[in-house]
Each structure stands twice: as C-alpha cells, then as structure tokens.
Amino acid sequence: MNRFHLGFTDQEIVDKLKLQLMEKWQNKKIERFLSTSKNPQTNEYLILVETDSKEVENLLQNSGGRFLTNEEYEALTAYSKGDTGTDIHNIQQKLLDKNFYPYLPSGIFDEDTELAVKDFQRTNRLPVTGIVNEETMKKLRE
Numbered sequence: 278m279n280r281f282h283l284g285f286t287d288q289e290i291v292d293k294l295k296l297q298l299m300e301k302w303q304n305k306k307i308e309r310f311l312s313t314s315k316n317p318q319t320n321e322y323l324i325l326v327e328t329d330s331k332e333v334e335n336l337l338q339n340s341g342g343r344f345l346t347n348e349e350y351e352a353l354t355a356y357s358k359g360d361t362g363t364d365i366h367n368i369q370q371k372l373l374d375k376n377f378y379p380y381l382p383s384g385i386f387d388e389d390t391e392l393a394v395k396d397f398q399r400t401n402r403l404p405v406t407g408i409v410n411e412e413t414m415k416k417l418r419e
Contacts, residue, residue, distance in 0.1 A: 278308055278329055282350035283342030284321035291322040294340050298326065298333070306330040314364065316353050323353060356409040360386040368409055371417040372397060 285291045291312070301307045309327035316323055323345070326337060345353070356365060365386045372378035377400075378393040391407040398405045401416050409417070 278327050279334065280347065281324075281326045281328070281334070281337050282345040282347065283324045283326075283337060283340065284316075284319060284345055284353075285324070285340075285342045286321055287341075288315075288322060290341060291324070294324070294336075294342075297336060298324075301328075301330065301333050301336070306333050313354060317362070318353060321353075323350065325350065351410060354411060354414075356386055357407065358386050358388065358391045365390070368394075368414075368417065375417070 285294075295312055298307060298310050302310050307326060307328045307330070309325065311325040313323040315321070321343070324342065326333065328334065356368060361384055363384065366382045366384035368386075369378050369380075369382035369384070369390055372390070372393045373380070373382065375397065377397045378390065380389060394409055394413065395405050395407045397403075397417070398407075398413055403413055403416060
C-alpha cells in the first residue's frame, strides 16, 4: 500500500480531484482517502490517499499538487494547545461525546482540551502527548 500526501492552493482543483478520487474509492481502487480544510500554516488544502492502484498514482502525479513527506503531513495535520478553529471545535465535540471533555466546544485548544486529549489517549493506550495527531484522530472517529 502506497501513501500519498498532497497540498493544493486552489480549491477548485481540489474539488475536481476529490470527485475523481471518490469515484476511484467507490471502485475499490483506494484504500483510504482523507481531505482536510484549508491549513492556516500553509494556506493549502491537504489530501491523503492510500492506494496500490497505478491509475490513482498517475492521477495524483498529474494533479498539480505539492507532494509532502509523511513527517510534513503529520506536522500540518496535528493539533495542539493554542490552535483554534472549526477542527478544534470538532475535536472537542468528539471528546465531549465520549465523556472526556466536560464543556461546550469553544474551538480553542486550551489547557482543558489538552488534559481531555491526554485522558483520551491514556484510556485508549495511545502515546500520551496531548497532541491530536492522525492516530489520535482516527481513534476519536471510532
């Protein structure tokens, strides 16, 4: 299984690519597909694709996106204390739904959010960092 991370600055290109990728996913040519909102650090829309399909790989190669390393993608998609926005609100809501966060979501990754994330990570036998990385996010979605 090959993993690809791409960054795009043009939402129109992202929207067209997402439609093509959804079709490939429905045809079982993609194992995993994830698209994020605009990253405030880079002003890019980030896409992750896991596939063994050469057809999908060629589509990604010709998409015009910037390829990112695993480490760069992880750094851009991890959330920690001080971050704000809709993604943080959604994380807090997931923590609330799972009884780890006792407040209404504010969209601000504060000390209470960090403590809730650490409790969630500890309970789920994840590395206890207080940072919501891909592994923690995957567990939150379950």
